[in-house]
Amino acid sequence: MNSALKLEKRVLKLIYLLCILLFTSLALLKKPFDTKALIMGVILCIIVGFSHYLIRRFYPDGDKFMLIFSSILAVVGIAVLYRIDPDFAIKQLIWSILGIVSYIAIVVAMPDLKSFAKYKKIYMIATLVFMPMALIYGLIFNVETYGAMNWVFIGPFGFQPSEFGKIALVLYLAASLMTYENKNVIKDDFKQLIEPAIIVMFSLICMVLQTDLGSTLIFFGISVTMLYIATSKKKYVFTCLGLSAIGAVAAYKVFGHVQRRVMIWLDPWKYASDEGYQIVQGLYAIASGGLFGVGLGNGYPDLIFARESDFIFAVICEEFGMIFAIGVMIIYFLLFYRGIRIAFLTNDRFSQLAAVGFSTMIACQTLVIVGGIFTVIPLTGITLPLISYGGSSMLTMFFALGILQKISEEY
Structure with missing residues (x-):
């Protein structure tokens, strides 16, 4: 053995x-x-x-x-x-x-993933369909969930189209950027990157209009990482960061929901009895757990809003302790590491970019929600991968991991 x-x-x-x-x-x-x-x-x-x-x-x-x-x-x-x-x-x-x-x-x-590189248009269409779906549904039926229009309901069942949009976007960017060639001429680079840039901007605008801040950050992180891996040019990364900063300021000025999130983030204790209640209760839970936790069943998760989804990490910190919570974060890091390792070992360009995209998706989603709970960044309201309650997130995450597994079989 x-x-x-x-x-x-x-x-x-x-x-x-x-x-x-x-x-x-x-x-x-x-x-x-x-x-x-x-x-x-x-x-x-x-x-x-x-x-x-x-x-x-x-x-x-x-x-x-x-x-x-x-x-x-x-x-x-x-x-x-x-x-x-x-x-x-x-x-x-x-x-x-x-x-x-x-x-x-x-x-x-699934046959070898490299054979799926030719379906770029299908991935693009899927991205264009999934990204605005919740926004259109929310506007037609006047439906919001905790201030965001990111759910679609069919009878008693609901799902988040953006979860499936993430998969489509990663596959589209992998298929689009795999053919990139360094021409050292801005005009030639522009021709190669204009289409994926438009698709990414469309996706980000849809998420901003839905006031789905978490998905916006995740899509941006995925796109910038894949762009850098494909081009190896830092100037494109800094350009994206600059444009995103302008977009963030514009979104702050236009959307009251974004202003409230930032306001609460800057001083959650000032709004502890109202809009900052969720964050404050989460911080109390984390603090009461200490290093070793109060023990399974001895905490007060009922005091935490969205304890089964957005704030499940706070419940883990309270009942299992910070050491256990850090262990969970290490598992996420190892999952990210295995995905990036697969990207380094494969020789196929499409598979490499897809592996980077899906690995970044896992890392970004984890960091965004944990950062929000600890008030490092404004709270965005997304699920903790594989732990938080949610069918859409669970299925898309295992789908992404399955593709990573398939790529690992090919090298």
């Missing part, structure tokens, strides 16, 4: 141990003993073990830690959601299973 497989099995055993400890503790919180929690923990162990076995057994050439790290985050998320509301956890478990199934299906059914 090689050392890599030994390490994988060792990490898997730790996941099983973490899963059983978490859900046994959850089962003991209720009187009488909550067998449903223990059953959920066993189901998660089986899903994690079986999915790893399938990837390792039938596709031994690719990255094996991508699925392991994402499984750790999903287990933590479902456990915390069960603590908040068992119904959330059950639904999240279903979404996680569907996500893992899609992850494996991509690896099994």
Whole structure:
């Protein structure tokens, strides 16, 4: 048995141990003993073990830690959601299973990713459809969710089109920028970059009009990173940063929602009883948790607004402590590292850019939401990848990870 497989099995055993400890503790919180929690923990162990076995057994050439790290985050998320509301956890478990199934299906059914580079127009059309979808829906039906028009509802079901738009945008930029050639002439560069620049600007404008600040930051981070990797020119990065600064000031002047977010960010304590209540309660929860946490079931997540989605990291900090929360951030970093490693190892330009885009997507989304909770940046209201409650986010994240896994099989 090689050392890599030994390490994988060792990490898997730790996941099983973490899963059983978490859900046994959850089962003991209720009187009488909550067998449903223990059953959920066993189901998660089986899903994690079986999915790893399938990837390792039938596709031994690719990255094996991508699925392991994402499984750790999903287990933590479902456990915390069960603590908040068992119904959330059950639904999240279903979404996680569907996500893992899609992850494996991509690896099994999809041919080499490089063969998908020719579908640039399809990715562009998908981007142009998904980006304004929530805005159009919100304007027609006059629907806002916490000040933003970023949801579309079909009957009792709702989804965020921007989550699927992220996937389409990354694939479009990868297909568009893969043909870039350094001409050392501004006019020639302009011709190569004008189309992707227009698509990115259209996407960002749609997000700003929807007052979806989180998605705006994520799309911008993805686009600038992929542009730099494709061109290796810092002047384009600084130009984008300058234009974004102008756009941010303009958005601040035009949209009252943006002004309120910045106002609360600058002094959340001044508005602690009103608009700053969510941030302040989150900071109280983080502070009360300290280094080691108050213990699972001993916190007060009910005092935190959007505890199952935007502020689930604050719940983790309170009940598990800052050391555990830092461990979660390390897992995100390792997930990002594995994705960037895949980009460095592949020789195909389209696959490389797609890997960079999806890895950046994970990193940006994590940093934006955690930065908002700790008031490093204004709160943006997005989900913590693989942990927060949400079907759209879970499916798109596993889809992106599945593509990364597929790319890793090709080098």
